[in-house]
Amino acid sequence: MDAAFAHQQSQRALRQRNFLAIGCLGLGIACLALVTMAVRREREVILQPVVPRTMSISSSGVSRDYLEAVTRDTAQLALNRSPETLQYWMDSILKISAPEARGGLKSKLIGIIEEQQGSQVTQFVTIDWIRVDPASLTSEVGGVLHTIVASRDVRRENRVFRFAWKYEGLSLKLRGFGVLSRKDQIDE
Structure with a gap:
């Protein structure tokens, strides 16, 4: 009788193991299908209407309009600074920078802060044009860089960034x- 009972118990355990194996196989196939769908599906985010045109970004790349809008806003942020806003200026630039570029950027920005801290020198740019290249993920901004000391506009230079x-x-x-x-501007 013990042999029959042991055989029955082992058959029941084998059935449970087989059902569990089939369930795991089914879940594994479902996970693989979901991962495949997630990787292949192009993602798209509709951006809020704070820009003159309707824009979206997708996982396939950056559109020319979006790169131009981001460049314009970043140029305004990076090229307009005064002694009173230097910490905010640096923090804002670092927030939008790539993690691997933050160290180098931060050391350069700290140098600018140390040079400008306590002075009465303010800089701002008036943008004349923006060129973007979504393929190489670069953009250029041309405009007049104004330098103000106290309340006098002491320098105006045409620059390309x-x-x-x-x-x-x-x-x-x-x-x-x-x-x-x-030289860089002429070579291009």
Whole structure:
């Protein structure tokens, strides 16, 4: 009788194991199908109407209009600064920068802060044009950089600034920016 009971118990355990294996196989196939669908599906986010045109970004890349709008806003943020807003200026630029670029950017921004802290020097830019290249994720901004000391406009220079971007997932991050020399502008 013990042998029959043991055989019955082992058959029941085998049936349970087989049902569990079939269930695990089914869940594994379902997970694989969901992951495949998530990877293949193009994601898209509709942006709020704070820009003159309806825009969206997708996982397939950055549109020209979106890159231009982000460049315009970033140029206004990065190129307009006064001694009273330096900490906010630096924090804001670092928030939109790519993680791997933050260290280098922060050290350059700290140098600017140390140089400008306590002075009466304010800078702002008036943008004349913006060129964007979504394929290389770069953009250029041309305009007049004004330097104000106290309340006098002491310098006005035509400058071209280049911004380099990184696009990952649905996130556009700043890799770096700087002024182009006259030689760089002529070579292009």
